[in-house]
Each structure stands twice: as structure tokens, then as C-alpha cells.
Amino acid sequence: MDAEAFRREAHRLADWIADYLADPSRYPVLARVNPGDIRSQLPDDAPARGEPFDAILSDFERVILPGVTHWNHPGFFAYFAITASAPGILGEFLSAALNQQAMLWRTSPAATELEEVTLAWLRRLMRLPDTFDGVIYDTASISTLHALAAARERAVPGVRFGGLAAASPDGGPRYTIYGSDQTHSSIDKAVILLGFGHEALRKIPSDERFRMRAGALRDAIAADRAAGRIPLAVVATVGTTSTTSVDPLEEIAEICAREQIWLHVDAAYAGVAAMVPGHERLLDGAVHADSLVVNPHKWLFTPFDLSVLYCGHMDVLRSAFSLVPEYLATSAAGGVRNLMDTGIQLGRRFRALKLWMVLRHFGAEGLRERLAEHMRLARLFASWIDASSDFERLAPVPFSVVCFRALPHGSEPNAADAERETGLDAFNERLLEAVNGTGEVFLSHTRLNGRFAIRLAIGNLHTTEAHVARAWHLLLEHFSRAIAD
Numbered sequence: 001m002d003a004e005a006f007r008r009e010a011h012r013l014a015d016w017i018a019d020y021l022a023d024p025s026r027y028p029v030l031a032r033v034n035p036g037d038i039r040s041q042l043p044d045d046a047p048a049r050g051e052p053f054d055a056i057l058s059d060f061e062r063v064i065l066p067g068v069t070h071w072n073h074p075g076f077f078a079y080f081a082i083t084a085s086a087p088g089i090l091g092e093f094l095s096a097a098l099n100q101q102a103m104l105w106r107t108s109p110a111a112t113e114l115e116e117v118t119l120a121w122l123r124r125l126m127r128l129p130d131t132f133d134g135v136i137y138d139t140a141s142i143s144t145l146h147a148l149a150a151a152r153e154r155a156v157p158g159v160r161f162g163g164l165a166a167a168s169p170d171g172g173p174r175y176t177i178y179g180s181d182q183t184h185s186s187i188d189k190a191v192i193l194l195g196f197g198h199e200a201l202r203k204i205p206s207d208e209r210f211r212m213r214a215g216a217l218r219d220a221i222a223a224d225r226a227a228g229r230i231p232l233a234v235v236a237t238v239g240t241t242s243t244t245s246v247d248p249l250e251e252i253a254e255i256c257a258r259e260q261i262w263l264h265v266d267a268a269y270a271g272v273a274a275m276v277p278g279h280e281r282l283l284d285g286a287v288h289a290d291s292l293v294v295n296p297h298k299w300l301f302t303p304f305d306l307s308v309l310y311c312g313h314m315d316v317l318r319s320a321f322s323l324v325p326e327y328l329a330t331s332a333a334g335g336v337r338n339l340m341d342t343g344i345q346l347g348r349r350f351r352a353l354k355l356w357m358v359l360r361h362f363g364a365e366g367l368r369e370r371l372a373e374h375m376r377l378a379r380l381f382a383s384w385i386d387a388s389s390d391f392e393r394l395a396p397v398p399f400s401v402v403c404f405r406a407l408p409h410g411s412e413p414n415a416a417d418a419e420r421e422t423g424l425d426a427f428n429e430r431l432l433e434a435v436n437g438t439g440e441v442f443l444s445h446t447r448l449n450g451r452f453a454i455r456l457a458i459g460n461l462h463t464t465e466a467h468v469a470r471a472w473h474l475l476l477e478h479f480s481r482a483i484a485d
């Protein structure tokens with residue numbers, strides 16, 4: 001593709017993307033395809049000869065697009081709703097063009113240094129201490145894996161050479177890791193992958209507001225110590241996946257300091273809320289943490305993917321991961337940082353560019369306003385639930401997620417009866433399916449205290465009060481229909 005052809009196609013794509021972003025609600029939020037539909041329309045082999053870009057684009061629209069679930073849709077309320085904002089998309093465009101591979105400072109001085117600067121900006125916006133150094137990975141799962149690897153490096157002498165087997169000659173699960181019963185499954189995966197064994201993970205019960213019970217954590221640590229095990233790390237969550245509850249950070253930090261246990265904070269979704277007036281103290285307890293993960297690709301309008309790990313001990317992370325084969329040894333002047341030293345992967349994308357563009361485009365004020373607006377919309381939706389006798393809220397709303405369920409036939413909220421609960425679960429599941437079937441909105445679900453809960457998450461930049469009101473209207477409409485059936 002010569003320069004002129006590239007210019008033409010890039011302009012055409014820019015037009016296509018601008019039109020798409022102007023109104024993604026032209027499409028149903030959820031793709032209306034069956035498994036195999038996309039695959040069956042594509043040939044088994046790559047083309048023998050190159051094809052014109054026209055043909056490729058037309059197949060993109062005809063075959064690929066119908067199989068897209070539109071995360072950009074303002075009616076996307078599932079999981080954690082996210083946004084590929086325009087400045088972030090432009091950053092991705094440039095990043096692809098520059099094709100930086102920032103394993104070493106010298107293979108991309110700009111990617112290396114912009115990452116440092118941008119993460120310092122974000123750290124200050126979130127009111128985190130300057131003792132935290134940041135590094136970008138793709139996802140929170142990978143950030144947390146690295147944090148727990150650093151915790152293991154610090155706690156298990158010789159683990160790098162002899163592995164966990166050398167440290168536990170009797171073969172028993174000697175090290176223990178703690179999270180609440182609400183922690184994300186990425187913690188389980190990290191514990192499994194790091195060789196502790198899944199049984200080493202203690203799920204501490206949460207309270208009626210879905211926050212880890214600090215007293216139960218204290219007891220579990222004491223019991224493990226009494227049994228000869230070694231508590232290695234605690235993962236506290238700021239914004240749990242189901243209800244966005246916030247674990248009592250200060251209390252947990254105190255326990256970890258006293259017990260000399262690594263404290264990792266999973267603030268993947270809600271950490272950014274610390275920049276919003278009224279939430280300034282959200283991460284106060286994290287001052288004493290050893291590491292913290294936050295995902296700008298979740299609630300900071302940065303196109304997927306970009307996760308940030310802040311760590312108070314980059315030297316430990318480096319000693320866990322640094323390994324320099326001869327062909328990568330450099331004689332660069334001292335003081336440079338080589339990003340390959342802080343992670344399992346060697347090659348790294350230039351992700352900082354899009355975050356830098358997002359932070360500059362919106363500015364601190366712009367970001368704060370938008371996050372605050374999402375929280376206002378969530379409170380508004382929660383107030384409609386609270387005012388209706390046909391619905392009940394199932395969790396507090398600290399940020400921009402509301403968990404609730406329908407209560408057909410005016411069921412008494414407190415009547416505990418297994419049969420009634422099973423019926424309610426099935427009714428709510430059907431209601432959710434019906435509402436999602438409209439193509440106008442997409443909500444997801446969770447289970448709280450054994451109950452099926454519908455979950456509405458606000459996080460898309462283009463979601464307005466009208467979209468939230470439409471979701472409420474659809475719920476009411478399909479509730480009435482289901483009752484009438």
C-alpha cells in the first residue's frame with residue numbers, strides 16, 4: 001500500500017469511525033449472531049493473492065460488524081461499562097503507526113519516559129503517594145499477577161532459583177494469600193499460576209455491605225500462623241466486581257503492617273474515583289499498601305487495554321523479573337529504565353501514548369466531571385428502584401453500579417423461603433433476557449447472598465440520563481409483560 005493509497009484508506013476509515021462513534025446506537029448492543037455464524041462466512045485459507053482494500057472493508061461491514069458487541073453503545077450497562085474515547089482512539093492509531101517495541105529504553109526512549117510521566121500524573125490525580133512507581137500492563141489480571149510475584153519474591157527466600165518446592169521441602173501449602181469472598185477471580189488465577197496452589201487462597205467473609213471483615217482476616221492470619229503456615233499477601237479491593245464495595249483499607253493496612261504481609265489493593269475499577277470531590281479519601285489507606293492496580297481502560301475513557309500497577313518496591317519487582325540475555329545488554333548511561341525488567345513479557349506496546357492523550361484532552365476537571373456524572377446517574381437509577389414496590393435494591397451504590405431485582409406480586413422483601421427465592425431468580429433471569437433482547441440496552445447479572453441480581457453499570461462517556469431512563473422504562477415494561485404472562 002503506497003502512501004497515496006494509505007492516505008485514501010485512512011481518510012475513509014476516519015470517516016467510518018467518526019460516523020460510528022457519533023451514533024453506535026444504530027446497532028443492537030448485543031451481537032445478534034449464533035455461534036459459528038462469523039466463522040462459516042470466512043474461507044478456510046488465507047487468500048493466495050493480495051486483495052483490494054475495498055473488498056476487505058466491504059467484508060468487514062458485511063461479515064465482521066454483525067458479530068460485534070457494541071461496548072461503545074450508550075445503552076451498554078453490563079459488567080463495567082467502558083469507553084474508547086476519541087483522543088484514546090487517535091492515540092492507538094499513532095501507536096500502531098509508530099510500532100514501538102519498548103523493551104529497552106533505547107528501543108523507545110519516548111515510550112519509556114512518557115509512561116513514567118503519564119503514570120506520575122495519574123498517581124497525583126488519584127492522590128497516591130510519590131513512593132509509588134508505576135508500570136503499564138495490559139490488564140488488571142496481569143498487574144495483580146506481577147504484584148503477587150513481587151510479594152512472593154520478597155517473602156520466599158531463594159524462590160527464583162529453587163522455586164516454591166525448595167522453600168517447602170515437605171510439599172505442604174506453606175504460604176497463604178487472603179482476599180474477601182468478593183475478590184475478583186484474577187486473584188485466584190494469580191495464586192494458582194504462582195505455584196501456591198488454589199487452596200492457599202483464603203476467602204475472608206464480607207459483611208452485609210460486601211466489605212471484607214477485618215476481624216475475620218485477623219483471625220484467619222492467626223490460625224494460619226498457629227498451624228505453621230506463612231501469610232504472604234492480602235488483596236483488598238476498592239470497587240469489587242459485583243457491587244463495587246470498598247474493603248476497610250486502613251484497618252487491613254494496619255494488620256498487614258503489623259504482620260509484615262504484602263498488601264495489594266485491587267482498585268481496577270474504582271481507584272479513579274479518588275479524583276472526584278467527595279471521594280478524596282478513598283485511597284487514604286493505600287498509602288501503606290505495597291502495590292495497587294488501577295485500570296484506565298475501565299473507568300477512565302482509555303481504549304482497551306491499559307492497566308497500571310503502582311508499586312512501592314520496584315526493586316523487588318525487578319529482582320523477580322529482570323533477566324538480561326547478552327543480545328539485550330546495553331551500555332546506556334545509568335539511570336535509564338528498561339521496561340522489560342519489570343515484567344514477564346519482553347516486548348511492550350506504546351500504551352502510554354493513548355493515556356497521555358486522554359489525560360490531556362479531558363484535563364483533570366473534565367475527568368472529574370464525567371466520573372461524578374456517572375455516579376449521579378447511578379444514584380438516580382437507584383432512587384427509582386427504591387421508590388418502586390416492584391423492585392428491590394440488593395447493595396449500596398458507592399460509585400456507578402446498581403444491583404437490584406424485581407419483586408413480582410409485591411413479594412415481601414424479608415420473607416425467606418427457598419421456593420420463593422428460586423422463583424424470584426428465574427423471574428429476574430427472564431426479565432434480564434427480555435430487556436437485553438430489545439437490543440437497546442445490555443445489563444448483566446451477579447449473585448448476592450445466593451440471589452440472582454440484575455446489575456446496571458454506568459461508565460460510557462455517551463450515556464446520558466435519557467439512556468438510563470430508557471433502561472428503567474424497558475425494565476418496567478417487561479416487568480408488566482412478564483406479570484401478565
Ligand code: PLP
Pocket residue numbers: 080138139140141142184186237239240241266268269295307
Ligand atoms: N479486578 C476487578 C475488581 C475487576 O472487576 C476486574 C474485571 O472486571 C479485574 C480485576 C480484572 O480486570 P482485567 O480484565 O483488566 O484483567
